[in-house]
Amino acid sequence: MQATSTQPVLAVFDFDGTLTDRHTFWRYMRFIVGTQSFWLRIVPLLPKMLSVIVGITPLMQARLAFIACYLGGLSVEQEREHAKYFITEQLPLWLRPEALRRLQWHQSMGHVTALVSNSPENYLIPWGQAAGFDYVCGTRLATAKNKLTGGISGTNCVEREKVTRLKGCLNNLDDFYIYAYGDSSGDDALLGIANSPFYRNWY
Numbered sequence: 001m002q003a004t005s006t007q008p009v010l011a012v013f014d015f016d017g018t019l020t021d022r023h024t025f026w027r028y029m030r031f032i033v034g035t036q037s038f039w040l041r042i043v044p045l046l047p048k049m050l051s052v053i054v055g056i057t058p059l060m061q062a063r064l065a066f067i068a069c070y071l072g073g074l075s076v077e078q079e080r081e082h083a084k085y086f087i088t089e090q091l092p093l094w095l096r097p098e099a100l101r102r103l104q105w106h107q108s109m110g111h112v113t114a115l116v117s118n119s120p121e122n123y124l125i126p127w128g129q130a131a132g133f134d135y136v137c138g139t140r141l142a143t144a145k146n147k148l149t150g151g152i153s154g155t156n157c158v159e160r161e162k163v164t165r166l167k168g169c170l171n172n173l174d175d176f177y178i179y180a181y182g183d184s185s186g187d188d189a190l191l192g193i194a195n196s197p198f199y200r201n202w203y
Contacts, residue, residue: 007175009109009112011114012115012178012180012194014181014182014184024094027090048065063156072149075146079148084126087123103132112135112176116165118186135170141153178193180194183199
């Protein structure tokens with residue numbers, strides 16, 4: 001199946017493991033608190049990690065414990081500065097050149113491009129805008145009184161929520177011929193709405 005000459009094309013990319021060669025969020029938290037502090041603080045979280053491994057605790061629930069531990073109480077301004085340095089100093093080291101070439105091809109063809117990821121919008125939006133994405137959706141870290149609360153606002157941007165968030169940007173998805181790129185079960189719903197889904201090893 002191919003797009004017609006008049007049909008608009010939408011290319012949707014996951015971030016971690018798709019545009020990058022590794023997961024970035026826990027590395028972002030390590031970047032903020034420092035390597036030594038990161039590993040010291042992880043000790044109380046080890047039982048939670050074990051419960052995820054044995055299937056007792058859902059991964060997204062455990063993820064909230066990490067966010068609370070490492071980001072709770074950080075000022076919005078401090079976190080914003082960390083994000084600036086992270087996307088210039090760290091993220092470029094982990095980007096897949098072949099994935100960026102695919103993104104740039106879509107852009108050169110005039111396709112609408114969207115980045116939809118479970119990574120936090122705090123660094124996803126500035127990076128995605130610099131990369132030329134038309135739309136960027138990610139998990140939103142909650143704030144109150146100019147500080148990060150250690151929680152999230154709304155729902156983790158994963159599984160069906162990825163499609164919901166994409167529809168919030170483009171409510172006429174049926175009008176598009178959709179390319180989707182992902183690498184995990186969290187992308188299944190997104191890949192499911194695509195005319196041309198690509199799961200891993202598409203480079």
